[in-house]
Amino acid sequence: MPSPRRNAEGRPLAACAPSSSGSPAHGGGGGRFEFQSLLSSRAPGVDPTCARLRASESPVHRRGSFPLAGAGSSPALPSPLPEEDRMDLNPSFLGIALRSLLAIDLWLSKKLGVCAGESSSWGSVRPLMKLLEISGHGIPWLLGTLYCLSRSDSWAGREVLMNLLFSLLLDLLLVALIKGLVRRRRPAHNQMDMFFTLSVDKYSFPSGHATRAALVSRFILNHLVLAIPLRVLVVLWAFILGLSRVMLGRHNVTDVAFGFFLGYMQYSIVDYCWLSPHSAPVLFVLWNQQ
Numbered sequence: 001m002p003s004p005r006r007n008a009e010g011r012p013l014a015a016c017a018p019s020s021s022g023s024p025a026h027g028g029g030g031g032r033f034e035f036q037s038l039l040s041s042r043a044p045g046v047d048p049t050c051a052r053l054r055a056s057e058s059p060v061h062r063r064g065s066f067p068l069a070g071a072g073s074s075p076a077l078p079s080p081l082p083e084e085d086r087m088d089l090n091p092s093f094l095g096i097a098l099r100s101l102l103a104i105d106l107w108l109s110k111k112l113g114v115c116a117g118e119s120s121s122w123g124s125v126r127p128l129m130k131l132l133e134i135s136g137h138g139i140p141w142l143l144g145t146l147y148c149l150s151r152s153d154s155w156a157g158r159e160v161l162m163n164l165l166f167s168l169l170l171d172l173l174l175v176a177l178i179k180g181l182v183r184r185r186r187p188a189h190n191q192m193d194m195f196f197t198l199s200v201d202k203y204s205f206p207s208g209h210a211t212r213a214a215l216v217s218r219f220i221l222n223h224l225v226l227a228i229p230l231r232v233l234v235v236l237w238a239f240i241l242g243l244s245r246v247m248l249g250r251h252n253v254t255d256v257a258f259g260f261f262l263g264y265m266q267y268s269i270v271d272y273c274w275l276s277p278h279s280a281p282v283l284f285v286l287w288n289q290q
């Protein structure tokens with residue numbers, strides 16, 4: 001007689017109703033599974049434990065999402081589930097809210113990704129979007145700041161540029177750190193044809209262009225005396241650059257939104273740690289000797 005299928009903990013799967021793999025309600029429908037499993041586990045006649053077991057077999061679950069199936073011990077099973085498993089099955093309000101936000105994020109990002117490829121609906125403006133991409137890239141900003149620093153002949157100018165350089169480096173470091181920790185993949189419709197990327201740039205959260213746009217524009221607005229139209233232009237540039245990341249299919253909306261927030265906060269850090277000939281004399285003396 002064939003032995004019954006067992007779950008990861010070695011418990012038999014005998015109490016489960018026949019699995020209909022391939023049906024969206026049972027996980028075959030990609031992302032839809034995560035919501036369906038919550039409903040199906042509550043339906044009369046369906047053993048909630050089975051819903052969970054199928055969830056753990058589904059590709060969605062394997063990719064790192066957590067199950068939303070309902071809790072409860074089945075009379076068909078000899079022993080109740082361990083405590084940590086039962087907590088895992090309880091859908092919290094926060095969990096559902098986060099999952100819903102994620103679903104809206106993915107849906108909206110896909111809808112807005114109108115320049116993701118040459119054949120996309122707005123494919124003809126892709127070159128313009130890529131030009132915008134370069135305007136917010138780290139390399140031109142770093143090289144431009146270093147160049148201006150080498151040309152600056154006033155202490156005040158050097159101080160501002162030194163702090164801009166520090167901001168850009170801090171930004172690169174923080175974004176790389178968070179991307180490496182979160183490891184969120186770029187949207188599936190993205191073409192990875194970006195100019196000069198680092199290895200962490202295969203990840204999308206947060207958008208480095210969005211952090212830089214928010215940081216640099218806040219920096220400029222606070223340290224350059226500009227006429228109102230130019231100030232508006234700086235803010236517009238930052239906003240359109242962020243939007244273009246989603247339109248190009250490089251990012252989801254939440255990557256850009258968090259990027260703006262992070263860049264804005266980074267400026268507060270830079271302002272707090274402002275480098276001056278008084279607070280960091282060594283830096284300025286060293287630079288002066290060059």
Ligand SMILES: CC(C)=CCC/C(C)=C/COP(=O)(O)O
Pocket residue numbers: 137138139142172194195196197198201203204206207208209210245250
């Ligand atoms: C190599 C240097 C100095 C910067 C990398 C800049 C870059 C490619 C950032 C990625 O931006 P997104 O996260 O917005 O795609």
